[in-house]
Amino acid sequence: MDRDLVEAARNRDRGAYADLIRIRGDRLYALAQRIVRDVDRAEDALQEALVTAWRDLPGLRDPDRFDAWLHRLVVRACLVEAKRERRRISNVHVLPIDVVAPVDDFLSVADRDQLERGFRRLPPEQRALLVLHHFEGRDLAEIAEILGIPGGTVRSRLHHAHRAMRAALDADSRVIAIGGPA
Amino acid sequence: MTRDHDIERVLNQWFAESPTQMPGRFLDDTLDRIDRAPQRRLAGLRPRLLAMNTNQRFAAAAAVVLLIAGVGFAVVSRTPAVGVNPSPTPTAVPSASPRAIVDPALLRSKWTSVGVRMDPIFLNPHQIDFVIDSTTLSIDQFKGPVDSTWSLAEPYSLLSLRMRSTQTSLTSGHWDCQPDQDGSYIVGLSSDGRTLTLTPVTDACRSRATILAGDWTRWPCPNPLSTCQTELSPGRHVSSFMNMDPNVPATSSTFLTGYSYSVPVGWSQLESQNALGRPNDPGTMAVTLTLDVAPHSQAPDCPDAKEPGVPTTVAAMAQWLTRVPGLVATTPTPINIGGYDGLMLDVSVAPTWRLTCQFTSGAERIVFTFTDRVPVADSPFVRDTLLGDAHSRYILLDLGGGHNLLIEVGAPDKASWEDLVQAAMPIVNSFQFTR
Numbered sequence: 028m029d030r031d032l033v034e035a036a037r038n039r040d041r042g043a044y045a046d047l048i049r050i051r052g053d054r055l056y057a058l059a060q061r062i063v064r065d066v067d068r069a070e071d072a073l074q075e076a077l078v079t080a081w082r083d084l085p086g087l088r089d090p091d092r093f094d095a096w097l098h099r100l101v102v103r104a105c106l107v108e109a110k111r112e113r114r115r116i117s118n119v120h121v122l123p124i125d126v127v128a129p130v131d132d133f134l135s136v137a138d139r140d141q142l143e144r145g146f147r148r149l150p151p152e153q154r155a156l157l158v159l160h161h162f163e164g165r166d167l168a169e170i171a172e173i174l175g176i177p178g179g180t181v182r183s184r185l186h187h188a189h190r191a192m193r194a195a196l197d198a199d200s201r202v203i204a205i206g207g208p209a
Numbered sequence: 210m211t212r213d214h215d216i217e218r219v220l221n222q223w224f225a226e227s228p229t230q231m232p233g234r235f236l237d238d239t240l241d242r243i244d245r246a247p248q249r250r251l252a253g254l255r256p257r258l259l260a261m262n263t264n265q266r267f268a269a270a271a272a273v274v275l276l277i278a279g280v281g282f283a284v285v286s287r288t289p290a291v292g293v294n295p296s297p298t299p300t301a302v303p304s305a306s307p308r309a310i311v312d313p314a315l316l317r318s319k320w321t322s323v324g325v326r327m328d329p330i331f332l333n334p335h336q337i338d339f340v341i342d343s344t345t346l347s348i349d350q351f352k353g354p355v356d357s358t359w360s361l362a363e364p365y366s367l368l369s370l371r372m373r374s375t376q377t378s379l380t381s382g383h384w385d386c387q388p389d390q391d392g393s394y395i396v397g398l399s400s401d402g403r404t405l406t407l408t409p410v411t412d413a414c415r416s417r418a419t420i421l422a423g424d425w426t427r428w429p430c431p432n433p434l435s436t437c438q439t440e441l442s443p444g445r446h447v448s449s450f451m452n453m454d455p456n457v458p459a460t461s462s463t464f465l466t467g468y469s470y471s472v473p474v475g476w477s478q479l480e481s482q483n484a485l486g487r488p489n490d491p492g493t494m495a496v497t498l499t500l501d502v503a504p505h506s507q508a509p510d511c512p513d514a515k516e517p518g519v520p521t522t523v524a525a526m527a528q529w530l531t532r533v534p535g536l537v538a539t540t541p542t543p544i545n546i547g548g549y550d551g552l553m554l555d556v557s558v559a560p561t562w563r564l565t566c567q568f569t570s571g572a573e574r575i576v577f578t579f580t581d582r583v584p585v586a587d588s589p590f591v592r593d594t595l596l597g598d599a600h601s602r603y604i605l606l607d608l609g610g611g612h613n614l615l616i617e618v619g620a621p622d623k624a625s626w627e628d629l630v631q632a633a634m635p636i637v638n639s640f641q642f643t644r
Contacts, residue, residue, distance in 0.1 A: 041240070041243065041244075044243075045236075045240055048236065048239065049236060052231045052235070052236055053229055053230050053231055054229075055231075056229075056230070056231035056235065057227070057229040057230075060227055061224055061227055070231075070232070070235055073231075073235075073239075074235070074238065074239045074242060077239050077243070078239065078242055078243055081243050138219070139223065139226075142219070142220075142223050157220060157224075158224060161217065161220040161221050161224050162224035162225070189216050189217070192216055192220070193216050
C-alpha cells in the first residue's frame with residue numbers, strides 16, 4: 028500500500044503525499060527534535076525536508092527507497108538547521124520534558140542539563156549519529172545508508188561521539204565542581 | 210555525571226524523554242506550504258518535469274478560451290449557496306479603499322489569502338492561493354487547481370465566474386460543486402493594487418465562495434510560478450556550496466567550499482540550492498552549480514548508473530555529450546571561469562527524440578546527461594537531464610584532483626534560454642571560488 032502511495036505521490040498526487048507524511052510525521056518530528064534540540068527549528072527543518080521531498084519525488088527511481096531517502100532528507104535538513112544555530116544568535120527553547128519519566132529514571136535534573144549542554148557542543152553530524160543510534164535504534168549499516176558514509180566511518184564517528192559526550196559531561200562536572208557552592 | 214556512567218544507557222534514556230508527537234497544526238502548515246510552493250527548477254530531472262507539467266497546464270488553460278460575455282448573474286434556478294443577497298446590482302464595494310472600477314489587467318496575478326480560508330478537502334482553515342490569468346481563476350488546491358473562467362462586468366466591477374474543472378476533479382477534491390456553476394463577486398482593489406477584496410453576491414459553488422470571500426494579497430513577483438525569492442541587491446555576493454549531499458565529500462581539500470558572484474538587479478539566490486534565479490523568469494530557470502558530475506548511462510532502460518567507458522575528465526565528458534543520442538550539442542569551446550579551465554557547449558533535445566522511462570511521468574523527449582561522479586549504490590537521483598524544449602549551456606570546469614564543476618544555464622525553451630544566456634553569462638564570468 029505504501030508503495031502505491033509513493034508511486035501516486037511521485038505522479039504528483041498530493042493527497043497521497045499527505046497520507047505518506049501523516050503516517051511518518053510523528054517519527055520524523057521526534058527525530059528532528061532530538062537532533063536540533065529546539066522545537067521551532069525542528070519544525071522548520073522537518074518542514075523543509077518534507078517540502079523538498081514533495082518537489083523531488085518525481086525523480087525518485089525506486090519507491091521502495093522512499094523511507095530511507097526521506098529519512099536522509101530530514102537528517103540533512105536537521106544538519107543544516109543545526110549548523111545555522113552556530114551562525115546566529117539563537118533564541119533557544121530547551122525541549123520541554125512533557126512525558127512521563129521512565130520507571131528506571133536514573134537521570135537527575137543536573138544530569139539532563141549537562142547532557143543538553145554537552146550534546147549542543149557536538150558537531151551536528153555527531154548529534155545525528157547519536158540520535159539515529161540511541162533513539163531510533165538503528166544499526167551501523169542503516170546509519171551508514173542514511174548518512175551516506177561508509178560503515179567503518181559510522182563506527183569510528185560513533186565511538187568519537189561517545190567519547191566527546193563523555194568528555195563534555197566530565198568537563199561540565201568539573202565546572203560545577205569548581206564553581207559550585209563550597 | 211561521571212565517566213563511570215554507562216554513556217549508552219544514559220543516552221538511550223535521555224533521548225527517550227523528549228516529545229514524540231508533532232504539533233497538530235504542523236501537518237496542515239506543511240501541506241499549505243507545499244500548496245503555495247512554486248514548482249521551481251531545482252537541479253536535474255525533477256524540476257524539468259515540473260516545468261513541463263506547468264507548461265502543459267497553462268497550455269491547456271489557454272486552449273480552452275471560454276469567454277463568458279453573456280454570463281448572467283441572476284441564477285434563479287440555483288439556490289444561493291453562500292447566504293448572501295443574490296441581487297445582481299451591488300450597492301457597496303467591500304474593500305476599505307477600493308476603486309469603483311477595477312482594471313481587469315490588474316487582477317492578473319497570483320493572490321494569497323489574508324488569513325486563512327476553509328479548505329474543502331481537509332475541512333480546516335489554512336492559507337490558500339489563487340492565480341488569475343487572462344481567462345482563468347485557478348484556486349491552488351491540494352488535489353490540483355480548481356479552475357473557473359472569469360470576466361469582469363462594467364461598470365460595477367462585478368466578477369463573474371463559471372466552474373471549469375471537471376466533475377472528476379471536483380469529486381476527488383471533495384468540492385460540493387458542479388462544472389459550469391456560476392458565481393458573482395463584488396471586486397475591490399486597494400489604491401496601491403496590493404489588496405484584492407472579493408465579496409460574494411451569489412455562488413452555486415459553496416466551496417468556491419467560502420474560499421474566495423475576503424481579502425487577498427498580491428503575489429510580490431510578477432511571475433506567479435516563480436520562487437519569488439528575496440532579490441539580491443545588485444553587486445557582489447558570497448555563497449557557500451550546499452554540500453549536504455552525502456555523495457559529495459564536503460571536507461575534501463580538493464573541493465570548493467564557496468563561490469562569489471556579481472549580479473545586477475532582479476536576481477536571487479535560491480533557497481538551499483547552489484543556484485541563482487531570476488524571479489521574473491518563467492519557471493525561474495537560471496544558473497545552477499553542481500560539483501562532481503559524471504556521464505549518465507544512456508541505456509534504454511534508464512538505469513541509475515554512469516555511462517561505462519567514459520572518463521570523468523572535462524574533455525572526455527564534453528566530447529561525449531556531442532555523441533549522446535537524442536542530444537543536439539554544439540562544439541565544445543574552451544573557457545576559464547574563476548581561474549579554472551573548462552569547456553562550454555550548448556545542448557538541447559532533438560525534436561525527433563523519444564525515450565520513455567518508468568519514472569518520467571510520461572515524458573518522452575528526455576535525455577539523461579549527468580549523474581554523480583562518486584558512485585553511490587542507492588543514489589536516488591540523476592543529476593541532470595534535458596526535457597522537451599529545454600535548452601542549456603553546460604560549462605564543465607576542471608577543479609583538479611579528478612574533480613569537476615558543472616555550471617548550467619538552463620531554460621524551458623529556446624527563446625527564454627537565449628535571453629537568459631545573455632543575462633546570465635556576465636554573472637557566470639564573475640564567479641570566483643574558494644576552497
